[in-house]
Amino acid sequence: MPFANPLALLGFSSLIPIVILYLIKPKPRDIKIPSLMFILDMERKEQRYQTMLKKIVRDPLMIMQLLFLILLTLAMASPYYVAKETVRADHTAIILDASASMQAEHPSRFDRARDVATRFVSGKTSIILAKNVPVVALQEGSRSDATVALQHLKPCATTANIGDAILLAKSIIGAEKGAIVVISDFSNIDSDSIAASKMLANAAGIDVTYKQVGHDADNIGITYGKLERKGDGYGYTCNIKNYIDSKKTIPIKISRNGKKILSDSLTIAPHSNELFALSDLKPGATVVALQSGDSLAVDDRAYIAIPDVQKRRILFISENKNPPAKIALSSLPDTECTIVKPPVLPSFDDYDLVVIGYITKDSLLPGTFNDLASFVGSGRSLVVLASDDLGKIDTDNLLPVSISGMKGPAVLKTAIPTAFTKDIAFEDVSVNKHLISKSIDESIAVVVADDESPVLAYRKSGAGTVVYSGFGEGDPAWNDFHTRVDYPIFWRQIVDWMSGVREIDEYNVRTGRMYPLGAEQEVVTPTGTIVTDNLLFDDVGGYRIGDMDIAANLYNPKESDLSVPAMPEEVRNLEPDVVKTDVEKDLWSYLIILVIILAGFELYYLRARGEL
Amino acid sequence: MIDTDFFNQLNRFSLMVRKRVSSVYAGSRRSVLQGKGIEIVGYREYMPGDDIRTIDWRVYGRTDKLYIRKFEEEKNVTTHILLDSSKSMDFSSNGITKFDYAAMLACGFGYLVTRENEKFAISTFGENIDINPPKRGRGFLLHTIDKLNQIQLDGKTRFDHCTMQYEKMIRSKSIVIVISDFLTDLDSIRAGLYRLSANDLIIISVFDPAEYNLTIGGDVKLYDMETGEVRKTYISPKLKEEYRTLLDNHFGGIRETCMHIGADFLSFGTDVPIFDAFFEAVKAR
Structure with missing residues (x-):
């Protein structure tokens, strides 16, 4: 018989010590007890077959142990036959x-x-x-x-x-x-x-x-969903499609964090769509569940994840009273913006973000940038806006750029797209003057002027981030960025980015999306916990990466359509x-079963002898 | 070797006969049954069919009613002692063999009978029975003790065969005492006991304490003392348990048969003092 792993047959050498052990074991004692012999004879007459077997197998335990080792060795050698x-x-x-x-x-x-x-x-x-x-x-x-x-x-x-x-x-x-x-x-x-x-x-x-x-197959499913900020809360709109040939009324249950908060129903005409909207959704996990009992369950539920964002405290330092940048920051949700006029400044420890607006050479007291360096080093953020004297101020090497002068009009371009420059057309900003600057080592220039001067750049300093914005705090003599519709969006994105808050769409994804994690980490998925460095959202439901909750939904009208396209007959009946x-x-699996049975029998035998 | 020092301790005992006996010789043994005799034990009203010679006319004179006298039956009984001399009786774990112990019991009974001037016989049995005719007297007892001291233990026990042989020589109702380890087929024992059941039967089983409380374990080579057969086996705790159960069943079967035929069944280990064994045997009667 051929073996897949013939080296394992060396295991037969383990039989030698067993045999030696049995050979050198003490000789049986000579006993003369008449009653014992009499009773054993009596028992022998009753169990003639067993006695015959005992005569053949003098020591059943040894035979069992030898058989156990033989079968185990054979199983390890993986025998097979060809059929x-x-x-x-x-x-x-x-x-x-x-x-x-x-x-x-x-x-x-x-x-x-x-x-x-x-x-x-x-x-x-x-x-x-x-x-x-x-x-x-x-x-x-x-x-x-x-x-x-x-x-x-x-x-x-x-x-x-x-x-x-x-x-x-x-x-x-x-x-x-x-x-x-x-x-x-x-x-x-x-x-x-x-x-x-x-x-x-x-x-x-x-x-x-x-x-x-x-x-x-029949199906009614949620084929689209959109989550948008509305005031202090969020509004959710989804599209529910009826793929059935008849009109259906679907009960809908809405629950938040596992508790039912609302019930509703929706009547949908055959092969039609209906919109279903929810307003004022609060942070947490919300589930919209269609109770349709149709053929496909994965599109009957929409999972909504809204992060719980802590209020971000911003200190705006400026010689001006109410510059456009401060107005934009004050309008952001989940933020609290305080403006102060230098030189007397409050303690930075009470703030998450410090924005330095228009200042002159003498505005700040000596050592302020030293304090700001400690503030950034402790993991918080600083935004420095361009002003005329910025190049003359000792910033304690905190800025991501070194400033060498002032220059007139320029055309801007986005050098590196980032989360905070998304959907903002810097190319359309009309620049009247800008600071001539150069990126320092370890800084990233995001938007640059046509003379290669960084207009928007950032660098990591300690555990925090420093951003330089060459747009200033909103002076028409510099540029018209503050008059554009994407100005508040720019500030919202930069504050969210600096405070680690992502777009709401980052928390609500469609299945099939890959999510690089950078390094291997534990992720709780709807079906269990996995460890991965590249997460594929392949199930609908809630995911937890670190302390971030993400909801994944199908939202695919083509997958929800369960009609099967007509295919040629041979495709349906392919053999x-x-x-x-x-x-x-x-044969190894059968041998392992035999080994297990033998081990069980040996235990039973020892128990029958009263030794277990 | 049979030790006879204990005979003095037996002077306070008397073996009581339970069965109606009939003999031409008069003896002095007390009986628990009533019948023909001399000593009056009571009266009862005359019933048609009663022997008119037993009517007490003096009572009739006083009461005008017919009463008959009831006498304690007088008896004369021979004691037959059957002593197992098979090889299995040669076993000892504490100095005294089962045979020595059994022989002391047999001689003790012989001594009690001799004191009553009755006849007794001690016959040894194994594969065959060595029948000794019953006789009276101390000389016969001493001769019997001497003979038992000389006996060579040998062979197996054929209880049924031996009792069949012995039964032929019991001429009248007698006391029959069988002393053995009863390590033989239960059916053979039953048949033998039924055969002797017409007599006043006392069955005494003798065992060695080591036979009841097995202290051995593991691999052993067992020797059969009666046949010389050798057998290798493994003594496990379970086997010990089963052995004890089978042993209990075997002696339970003998006890049950004894109860059925009205015989006394007694069982003594060789570690029980001989006086205590006698006390137990006489108390049972």
Whole structure:
């Protein structure tokens, strides 16, 4: 019998000490007790068969222990035999559609796809899970590997990129002879991409076949959702679509942080959409749940995450009374802006952000920038706005730029897009004059003038951040930025960025999005806790990364549409091409079962002898 | 070796006969049964069919009613003692073998009977029985003790076979005392006991304390004292437990048979003082 791991047969040497132990054990004592002999004789007459067995097996415990070691050694050596079986002979790459629509029906389309996949398993099988990015679940595994891998696969709540999955399968098969089987409901697919991928695979000599699973199914789902700030709270609007041929009234339950707060209902005409809105949503996790009882559950719930933002305290230092920058900061939500006129300044410890506006050479007392350096070093933020004398003031090397003079009009451009420059057209700002400056080491120039002078730059200092804004605090003699509609947006974005608050859309994402974490960390997902450095939102529900809560939703009208496109008859009834071939059959699992049974029997035997 | 020092301690005991006996010889043994005799034990009203010779006419003269006299039956009884001399009786864990202990019991009974001037016989049995005819007298007792001291223990116990042989020589109702370790087939013991049940039967089982409380364990080589057979086995706690149960069942079966036929069943370990054993045996009667 061939062995996959013949080195393990060295384990038979473990039998030697056992045999020696039994050989050198003390000789039995000679005993003459008439009654004992009499009773044993009497028992022997009653159990003649057992006595015969005992005569053959003098020491059953030794036999059991020897057998245990023999079987364990054999199991470790992985014996196998070769049998003729009807299987697919080549390397088969199975692509399983794992999109949200595959969760529809009972049993689900995915369960059916998995059952179909077991019939296509060959001697060498690779399995690819087609999500929005294809995932290799098994590469060149055996039949048993494939069977085990299939049992552990589950669908997700994303779209499926079958075209990319075919290309990945093609690269796994490589130059070998092989075939690709795509098992899907073929709803919401990019047929052009699939066709192109198939042609590429065919060109490489790889046959691509399709197997369709599933039938048309009814569904009502949330196909779109939008969260917007309204006053102190947030407003949520979602689109609910009825894919059924009849009018439906859907009860809707809204809960926040696990407690039901509202019930409502919505009547939707056949194949129509209705909007559903919620206002004044407070921080926390809100769930909008449709109680439709339809074929697909993942689009029946919308998860809303609103972060609890602490009030940010801002100190604005300026010689002017109410500059536009201060007005913009005061209008921001969750902020409290105080303006002071130098030189007497309050303690910086009471503030999260200090903004230095228009100051003159003599405005600040000596040592102020030294105090500000400690303030920034402790993890807080400083924004220094350009003013005429800024270049003459000793800023204790805190600024991200070094200023060398003043210059006239300039055209701006965004050098590096950042979170706080998003959606702001700096190119349209009309600049009348600006400070000639140069980035210092470790600073990042975000917006620069045509003379390469940074107009917006930042640097890390200690645990905090220092931002230099060459736009000033809003003087028309410098530029018209403060008159533009995106001026308050700029301030909101920069304050949010500096205080670590992200856009509300960053907390409410669609499934399928990749989220780089920088380093491996623990993430609580709707199905459990994982450790990853690159999170894929592939399930709907709440995620927790560190102390940040993120809600993921499907919001995909094509995935919610559970109609199955008509495919050719052979696609619905595809069966694997099979041949008779030699298949290696593992025996180790049977041997391990025998070992476990033997261990159990040994324990039972010891217990029967009253020694356990 | 049989120690006879204990005979003096037995002077206060008397073996009481329980069964109706009939013999042409008169003895002095007390009986618990009533019948023909000399000593009057009571009266009862005359019933048709009663022997008119027993009517007490003096009572009739005083009461005008017919009363008959009831006499304590007089008796004359032979004591047959069957002593197991199989090889298994040669076992000892504390100095005294089962046979020595059993023989002392047998001689003790012989001594009691001799004191009453009754006949007794001690016959040893194993695979066959060595029948001794009953006789009276101290000389016979001393001769019997001497003979028992010389005996060679040998062979197995064929209880049924031996009792069948012995039964033929019991001519009248007698006291039959069987002293053995009873390590033989229960059916054979039952058959033998039923065969002797017509007599006043006392069954005494003798065992060594080491036989009841097994202190050994692990791998052992067992020797059969009667057949010489050798057997290797493993003495586990479970086996000890089963052994004790089977031993109890075996002697339970003998006790049950004794109860059924009205025999006394007594069981003594060789660590029980011989006087205590006698006290127990006589108290039971």
